[in-house]
Amino acid sequence: MKEKFRISLLILMVLMILIPSGCKSKKEKDLTPQETFIQGGDLSVAYISPKGSTEDPQETDTLVVIFDRPMVPLEALPEGRGPGLMQLEPLFAGKYRWLNPKTLTFTPDKPFPYSTEIMVTIPTGTKSYDGFSMKEDFFWTFQTIRPRLLKHFPQHEQKWLNPDTEVLLVFNQPIQKEKSFFSLKKTGKNNIKIPVEFSLESPSEELLKENRIETLPENTLLLKPRERLEPDSKYEVEIEEGLPGKQGALGMEKPFTFFFETYGTFQFVSFGADENHSPYDSLKFTFSNPVSYREFVQKIRFEPETIIPDYYAEWEHAESTLWISLPLQPEIHYKLWIDPELQDIFKNKLAKEIPLEFATASFPSYVSMNTSHRILEAYSDLKYPLYVINTPEIFVEAARIEKEDILSLLNHQKIFWSSEKFINLSP
Helix, strand or coil, X not given: CHHHHHHHHHHHHHHHHHCCCCCCCCCCCCCCCHHHCCCCCEECEEEEECCEECCCHHHHCCEEEEECCCCCCCCCCCCCCCCCCCEXXXXXXXXXXEEECCEEEEEECCCCCCCCEEEEEECCCCECCCCCEECCCEEXXXXXXXXXXXXXXXXXXXXXXXXXXXXXXXXXXXECCCHHHEEEEEECHHHCEEECCEEEECCCHHHHHHCCCCCCHHHEEEEEECCCCCCCXXXXXXXXXXXXXXXXXXXXCCCEEEEEEECCCCCEEEEECCCCECCCCCEEEEEEEEEEHHHHHCCEEEECCCCCCHHHHHCCCEEEEEEECCCCCCCCEEEEEECCCCECCCCCECCCXXXXXXXXXXXXXXXXXXXXXXXXXXXXXXXXXXXXXXXXXXXXXXXXXCHHHHHHHHCCCCCCCCCCCCCCCCC
16 A cells, blocks of 8 residues: 555656646736836936037937837847837938847938927837836937038138139038128228128139139038229128028027238338348348249349349249348348339239348357367378357367277267267376
8 A cells, every 4th residue: 555655656746847837827828028027117318319509410310319228128120120219300201220228229311401400309108128117208409500601711811812802601501692691891990890792602613623622512602792802901701690501490600700801002111131130141021912032033133243042033932021041241231122123923013113231240150060089090180170260269178098098988978979068088
């Protein structure tokens, strides 16, 4: 009897081991992932991009929102998969994608329009993968790039411009030709601003290439004065706040102002030499307008005659101040004349001859010698090369050394440095 009981107990234990412990009755139902976690808690947003104003179009290529809780299971997520949790106003078509369980992105099918404010909302009730939910609407706004002036010609405070100058404006997006937002003014006496009539046009491709402007033609405007500008005058260009682009309702955020000046009456201003001019120093000539070196050296003569280096005749470079280096002789009184036919870069002539004179001083004192080691053969003349100009006397320290002391001398650091005090190593 006991033997039968043991056999029955053994069979029962085997059956218990073989029956899977995870088997459920027909009345049990599978739980969703959310139901396996503790219910409750607030879902929040940890990061958003972009936000507020933007400066570059690429900043708004993709919207990014990162939640503080996992929103989807960790698995490979192909392009375009993901719920439309972001509500955009105005509406835009595009693709959602989960980069990871917490990070959702939205990429519009077409770039967002310029100068537009867009509001993004994560609605109340949005739930995370583990059951946390958004307590209230979460929203933020961003603005695509507003109109902004990137470049302009003339540059700010540029001088010596031709009266035929036109104003080239380069923006970061297509701009409406609204004249009311632009002004061109001449600064008159007592700093009074005098309006100048102009038109707004689209610049030619040739003009853009000439100024090395690499942008879409529709991003540029040409402010063209109705009449030729006046010489020797200062002008102001102002672009007002709110200038609209061709897209969106947002205008230029801040006003922009720059100044430029037309060339003045061509005249000689000053000569940079005196009665004690060093023969080594350059001569300085200053004019009211830029003059090319090539033009200048052809319209000047010296007495006594002085050779002007040939390279000046090849220089097309122009400046209002010219520096001329000449092989001047010491203690000479020079006279020179600037021809009235001298022209500035705008073809204006000097109109009258300019006589000048100056005197050179003596050559300044100068001493030069070899400060490193040098060998003089015993059988040769005991002479050491020395170059001296206008120096009545010099102080020289020297020492005689024996042959056996040469190596120790050469091993002494800085022994031949001119900046170091002389050390007599002889006994």
